[in-house]
Amino acid sequence: MAGFALDPEQEQWCERLRALAAERLGPLAGKGEPGRVNRPLLAALGEHGLLERIFSAGALELCLLRESLAYGCTEAETALALQGLGAHPVLRAGSAAQRERWLPGVRAGRTVAAFALSEPGAGSDAAALALAAEPDGGGAGGRGKGAHGGGAGGGWRLTGEKRWISNAPEADFYTVFARTGEGPGAKGVSAFLVPADRPGLTGEPLDMLSPHAIGSLTFDGVPVGPKDLLGEPGRGFRVAMETLNLFRPSVGAFAVGMARAALDATVAHTAHRSAFGGVLGDLQAVAHRVAEMATRTEAARLLVYAAAGAYDADSASPDVPGRAAMAKLLATETAQYVVDHAVQLHGAVALQRGHLLEHLYREVRAPRIYEGASEVQRTIIARSLYGRAAGVAR
Template structure:
């Protein structure tokens, strides 16, 4: 990929994905129940090899193209795939061989449902404020497959507290859980654990949300975990979380791009066909200029997303800033484009079952999850001032 375009192979692959999304996956999505995990849809993603592609070495750009293309034709399929990636990627980057052997084949096949359990009632965008406690428990021994026993020779922790706003909860088969194992404040002292859903003391409930994908709350009542369940190293959980989010934040922007493009395409069709005021809607300058603005913003967002993905794949130092810019601009752009599309369609776009009614509900959440827009602005500002500080000449008082 150059700075401005995709190569022919990538273009053809994206076209194939859009067709699969519309013809194979959307019918399965329509049979699903809103707010519940759609396991037949996940199985189809596995059969088509898309979940395997999710964990290939294609990098962030491949992930972005995958998410954008699926979102264009079936947002439910895109979200189901992305949530599998978010919940499982910590295992890919930092999990043990036993953890990966137990769960990766099941996830890739679409048989096991994963979840990324970071947010809490009082720790959403401020991920460093986690309060879920992992208290030492020298009598606990737990196996990587989900079984748990207690013995005098075991060493481990007991998880106590709550997680909230967790996608795929409470129906996931395993959770990547971030808990505080030390007294140190902020990002320090947080450890990542792989917690199978059948661990004693772990319960959950579904939350009724605007977004149609499953979201729930989890309660940990002394849930036993051991060193075998740690992802990475004790105290290194925040790094695991941030590495995962740095990869997935640009691809949230790609999800938003898919929705924006779908809304733009629908608008071009509608305004071409719709007759009003003695002519086609597209012939009204007020309408055609809105469409031009929608297209321009969408393309600008696409370039930011591609640039962030390329930066991640090349190991650039400015990945946090680029990821934040991509997520911020793409999600805010998608909100604008979908809202404008609804306005140009009129009342029909508000009817239950209309594409734009669906997109209008879907497009709101990405501006909040994986770091709200305000958090992305804070990240961008922090990185900007850090770069300026490194590049400036010290003042006489500092010399």
């Protein structure tokens, strides 16, 4: 990726993805029910090998995939990203048995995954989560025939609530982060793979400004055992942060895809819409605004690629969290700016139900909040800068 320019093969791949999203995935998305998991769309993503790619791709390839799908079909992009977010902890921290049991279905689009981190009182401050994992001396599977994965080492009972969980309550399994208490704050959090049919686990949908399912989960003494752990006890927060460090730049890529779609629509509209004896694009105020939209979009795109490149070069580098935060921050804020101005330059037509920009206007707001709100990204960036300065001073 010399000079952050894509090579011809990458460009062609992205073009094919944009065409696939618009021509094949878009119609399936259109048939989906708002607020529900679109299983036919997931199956199509699996059929075309795109879900497989999110498990084998590096950060840059994941960004190109999400950006290209977002340009042509935001619903397809979101469905793919949520599968990756929910299942990536299983890939990276799960046991061989967990991977063999769950990942083939995720890759095929048959099994729906979800990432269950946020709580009513712990959204952006993920380390403040309160879902309790109380020791259960009998083990989650020690009662009866061990169907829940417990063992001789004992297990836990999960009690509490998760909220604003994408794909809930329709997911087939959840990556759940709970407080096991090995230490204070983030040091006492463990990650678990919890099947949706586990006793005591219930959920309900939330009516959100979103085309995909988002819901709350209630844990009423849900049994989990050592075989349900993702990684080691007390190391779950690291599992969560490793996942978010990978996916945050690609959230930026999702935003860039939306911004590019809005920008292209605006250029086409202002180049042909008659106004004041010419076309809108002849007006300096309009042309300068479009130029600003294009410049910001390109800057965001390059920062996303740079953050992805840094992750691929060394995912353990202390610079990665700050770069990922910069990419998500700039790209999501830029997309909001670009889509908003695109609506303004189109006028009333852009607010009609079914118009591309009406759709993007609803879609573009949420990425500034999820996987760490913009304010949280600024905090991560500042900590990275001051941490580096303190290291230099010593």
